[in-house]
Amino acid sequence: MKKFPLIIFLFFACITQAQNTIVIQTDQGHDIINRNIYGHFAEHLGRCIYDGFYVGDNKKIPNKDGIRLDIIDALKKLKVPVLRWPGGCFADTYHWKDGIGPKDKRPSMLNVWWGGVTENNSFGTHDFLNMCEMLGAAPYLAGNVGSGTVQELSDWVKYVNHKPGSSPMPILREQNGRKEPWNVKYWGVGNEVWGCGGNMKPEYYANVYRQYATFMTDWNDNKNDKIFRVASGANSSDYNWTEVMMRDIPHEMLEGVALHHYAVIDWNKKSSATEFTEQEYFTTMKRAWYMEELVQKHSTIMDKYDPKKKIALFVDEWGGWYDVEPGTNGAFLYQQNTMRDAMIAGMTLNIFNNHADRVRMANLAQTVNVLQAVVLTKEEKIILTPTYHVMEMYNVHQDATLLPLAIKSDMYQLGEEKLPAVSASASLDKSKVMHISLVNIDAGKEREISVDLRGTKYSAVTGRILSSAKLQDHNTFEIPDKIKPAVFKGASISGNMLKVKLPPFSVVVLEVK
Numbered sequence: 001m002k003k004f005p006l007i008i009f010l011f012f013a014c015i016t017q018a019q020n021t022i023v024i025q026t027d028q029g030h031d032i033i034n035r036n037i038y039g040h041f042a043e044h045l046g047r048c049i050y051d052g053f054y055v056g057d058n059k060k061i062p063n064k065d066g067i068r069l070d071i072i073d074a075l076k077k078l079k080v081p082v083l084r085w086p087g088g089c090f091a092d093t094y095h096w097k098d099g100i101g102p103k104d105k106r107p108s109m110l111n112v113w114w115g116g117v118t119e120n121n122s123f124g125t126h127d128f129l130n131m132c133e134m135l136g137a138a139p140y141l142a143g144n145v146g147s148g149t150v151q152e153l154s155d156w157v158k159y160v161n162h163k164p165g166s167s168p169m170p171i172l173r174e175q176n177g178r179k180e181p182w183n184v185k186y187w188g189v190g191n192e193v194w195g196c197g198g199n200m201k202p203e204y205y206a207n208v209y210r211q212y213a214t215f216m217t218d219w220n221d222n223k224n225d226k227i228f229r230v231a232s233g234a235n236s237s238d239y240n241w242t243e244v245m246m247r248d249i250p251h252e253m254l255e256g257v258a259l260h261h262y263a264v265i266d267w268n269k270k271s272s273a274t275e276f277t278e279q280e281y282f283t284t285m286k287r288a289w290y291m292e293e294l295v296q297k298h299s300t301i302m303d304k305y306d307p308k309k310k311i312a313l314f315v316d317e318w319g320g321w322y323d324v325e326p327g328t329n330g331a332f333l334y335q336q337n338t339m340r341d342a343m344i345a346g347m348t349l350n351i352f353n354n355h356a357d358r359v360r361m362a363n364l365a366q367t368v369n370v371l372q373a374v375v376l377t378k379e380e381k382i383i384l385t386p387t388y389h390v391m392e393m394y395n396v397h398q399d400a401t402l403l404p405l406a407i408k409s410d411m412y413q414l415g416e417e418k419l420p421a422v423s424a425s426a427s428l429d430k431s432k433v434m435h436i437s438l439v440n441i442d443a444g445k446e447r448e449i450s451v452d453l454r455g456t457k458y459s460a461v462t463g464r465i466l467s468s469a470k471l472q473d474h475n476t477f478e479i480p481d482k483i484k485p486a487v488f489k490g491a492s493i494s495g496n497m498l499k500v501k502l503p504p505f506s507v508v509v510l511e512v513k
């Protein structure tokens with residue numbers, strides 16, 4: 001075989017690699033990455049609440065007032081900042097007064113959206129809000145607009161927030177065992193009102209919203225602790241929805257607008273959560289990357305009406321959605337979680353971080369046993385999913401200052417289609433330590449990245465990586481730690497230039513000092 005001179009080999013090596021560059025302005029940060037971007041969502045759906053968070057009086061599973069303590073411990077390590085409840089579609093069928101008072105006297109209902117199972121209301125307002133206190137997470141309540149009344153939602157606000165003894169609702173709260181209010185700040189005014197929440201048109205809903213919001217009264221006079229009302233938002237690319245919300249709702253009664261987007265291949269033909277082809281993986285990545293365009297375009301509409309960015313964009317449902325696990329109830333949306341999900345999580349959280357000026361909350365759907373869950377349970381056992389580990393690795397970004405970052409990534413190509421292979425975000429925490437989160441979604445190729453750190457002197461880098469041998473790899477109840485973060489040895493620093501080697505389909509978080 002003819003030998004190539006070394007110099008020619010190096011030349012080709014240079015032009016085939018190192019196409020990935022990142023420049024970070026380390027002294028130019030101004031927006032704070034709201035910790036609520038790392039929020040979660042828990043619906044009365046399948047085994048998320050019952051046989052998930054809540055095990056009632058099951059003595060075999062350690063619990064406090066029915067709440068599983070192993071789940072609480074795991075979620076505390078994630079630093080879950082906010083938890084949305086009770087739905088989803090369930091929220092617009094839920095009557096909160098059915099879920100207070102003695103459990104044996106609570107009426108039952110049918111959970112019409114999720115399998116027609118009986119909901120006995122044993123997990124209600126007190127259970128949820130006390131659980132949020134255990135977690136140290138802010139609650140985000142979704143009010144029933146679709147089948148409820150203005151009075152009902154207004155009463156819920158008073159029940160959980162108003163001062164002891166100030167009116168019939170706080171008196172009722174006290175009779176049910178809780179004197180002090182919980183002071184719930186975040187309130188959704190309906191959920192998906194364009195669909196399961198009432199099939200409304202945006203102009204009609206904007207009027208309904210104004211009516212509901214009028215009667216959602218604050219609980220104290222502290223200007224920094226005001227009620228935060230969120231309009232039910234667009235389905236993915238329904239930009240007209242956001243336009244109408246921003247145009248027709250007076251801004252003094254609107255603190256946030258929501259957006260829902262799931263990374264689903266095709267609503268009629270999703271894909272197995274664990275046995276998928278590279279083509280299915282690629283399409284999921286494409287749907288996940290689409291979040292970037294959605295956030296940009298919805299933000300541009302919001303900028304037109306609210307250039308000072310007072311109103312927040314809440315992506316209060318996001319994540320991967322596949323076929324349910326074989327043999328499980330089709331309406332329970334129980335799915336496994338692989339390295340594909342780790343890629344969705346890493347990439348999407350980078351998108352949210354980089355848009356921290358407008359995206360101030362996001363809620364991954366859903367915390368336990370449903371869709372892209374961080375925890376799966378089977379009787380006494382729990383497992384932490386790859387998505388859990390990404391959320392845990394990324395929690396260093398919570399409340400840190402976003403650093404401006406310019407990225408040039410080469411492409412992950414499959415057939416004729418291409419996607420940027422590398423995504424990144426960077427922040428500076430309160431002790432001036434920088435964190436950079438990097439994702440390489442390419443199923444086959446390592447990516448070498450040069451990171452130019454401008455503005456501050458740095459000399460040390462350490463990191464953690466989440467990777468595995470196969471994209472389809474996942475944790476199971478038999479092998480719960482197959483995928484977990486490891487020490488990352490693929491980064492070096494010299495004269496403010498970082499060199500990083502990212503293996504295929506991996507997530508890395510670097511700490512730079």
Ligand code: AHR
Pocket residue numbers: 043087088089090191192317365366371
């Ligand atoms: O997260 C599952 C469902 O997806 C929610 O109930 C609904 O809001 C959305 O369509």
